Amino acid sequence: MLGSLLSGLSIGSVLLLVALGLMVIYGTMGVINMAHGDLVMLGAYVTVFSQRLLHVPFLLCLPLAFVFTGSLGWLIERLIVRRLYSRLLDTLLATWGIGIILQQVIRLTFGPELQNVSVPVFLTGETRVGGIGMPSYRLAVFLVSVALLLGVVAILHRTDLGMRLRAVSQNPQISACHGIDVNQVRAWTFALGAGLAGAAGVMVSGFNAVRPTMGSSYVVDSFIVVVVGGVSSLAGTVASAALLGGVNSVMAWLTNDVLAKAVLLLLAIAVIRFFPKGLFSAQAR
């Protein structure tokens, strides 16, 4: 039982890791980034590329992928998303198209086959924490997602950019009247969300198959997390990732994984039925 709670924690931390970037972009800009999963995929390929050609150690790939996908996100906002604000369906279609382009570019450069990422030895096997064995890699995933979460909280609440960002998300017109460059703030937000997706991709590449289509399952998972948690709430995202991870793991331990997945989806439906705005919603005004 304790073991399954721990593995629930690790499933939850993966969910949090991939949902964080999506939440930043959707929660503050109202743009559903369908390319999110493919940015995660791109982060994984950055790891493959930097390991194979630049011989960069695994953990150093984190900042590399963050910067790479972040810059790409900045470009995407500048070139495409910017022209489509307040046209939800169009942004959806455009970002989805970007996702397909990214997938095909990767397929043409790296080929369709599975890639493998080598993980440093100290991240394989188990680490003993207070008498309980934890897979080291899962522990690393957990620590990285907590660190990224704290990073996002710090950016939102402790920096100038974060303050502008929150202002823009509440009311772009009035923020503009107060001299905030709304376009610039949005570009940086999109870059931040994309960068987080890239960093998630690095961690995911360590335990999962790296291939061009790997993003699609992550985009679904992270949407469920964001919807259950409440679309614009950071605390909600954390809580729903923990809840869904825990339920998944305990159900899988009690019965089997297929049933666990079904229970998870039922739970998501129930939450949406009774809390239409998610578990933690921002106060209505």
Place this chain on the structure above:
Amino acid sequence: MKRRTFIQTMATSAALTSVVGCSRGAAPGSSADGGETMKVGVLFSLTGGLEIVEKSMHDSTLMAIEEINAAGGVLGKQLVPVVEDGASDPRVFAEKARKLLISDKVATVFGCYTGASVKAVLPIFTQHKGLLYYPTYAQGNECPSHAIYTGAVPNQQVTNFIDWTMKNLNAKRFFLVGSNYVFPREMAKVAKIFLQENGGEFVADEYLPLDHTQWGPLVSKIKELKPDSIFSNVVGASTVAFYREFKNQGLTPEAIPICSTVTSEVETQAVGPEFVAGHYSSFPYFQSVDTPANKTWVANVKDKFGANTVTHHAMECSYWQVHIFKQAAEKAGELDPELMRKASLGLEYDAPGGLVRIDPDNGNAWLTPRIGQCQADGQYKIVDEYAGPVKPLPYVAYGETEQNLYCTTSGLDTTKFNPQEQQS
């Protein structure tokens, strides 16, 4: 309001996703019949989740066709491959098989990887009296009248494996795990029957979806139950997550070896050899088979597709079955698929992995069972090998023996075995 639009748009996007179907155009064929060319269908997934394995089978099929063309073709005709993409979806396979048979009128089709895709196309081949060469190891329990199966059946892959594991690894208690579709479930069923007959037992059997990546809870369960060995039929990309989680939770091949019927050289390369080293797989062919014929073939493959390419069982079968087809067409003397199937029976070929023969009764292949242990470089050291090829018995789990055949040229003898009664 925000939430409602969110959910609406999600529904729209889901609908959009399902519309996407990829199709790749057929290679242009010249004169249809009687000219200097002969059309053959090549049907593997070139897109979707299974392209990883099927692309290599596609490549080696085309390689064999090129070789045959360079040597003068079949019956003096150059083979023209009509390439179709099954897109990892059995429904697309069925549609493309119909197209190949009806509008391209191909002499034969080389193709299919998963049991699900074969089950989808077989009725079409029977209906249109076509011929399918199917190069993948299968679960048995099939007796097709319009196909030749060149991959292993359970008595060439499972019987010997369980027997060897029980004797040499001292395993009594097995944990069965697989992907959730027909092949792994049927393989597990076969394994359970053998275990019972040989005094072994299974402590659990679990099936996970094909693209499953969260192996944490299942591996914890393995840790709790402490089986002597794991019999794995895990397919596709989730193999990667499985072996990685296994090692990450501190389990070793010395304590609990994974015995797989699916993890070949190509999957090992994707998982990373450091995670697979020490575990076992059972196939009639490994890249490490030490014969001059295999060394030449492996060198040719690397030459053609790059030095990092590995060869594996299904890829080898994809290659040599084209040469069997050439012999069959020349023996039949004409391009009637039913006559060619009849002509295929009993043919022999010196394949990279050793001599193979198409069984005169059931149209499966005589192959040499082998068991390999993964090494640090991702290659398999052969730890057990039969002296020669073994007769295929697709119904071995249900009591079929060489003296008492269930599947013969006249079809399945339902007085001996009735699949309808076996549904469980």
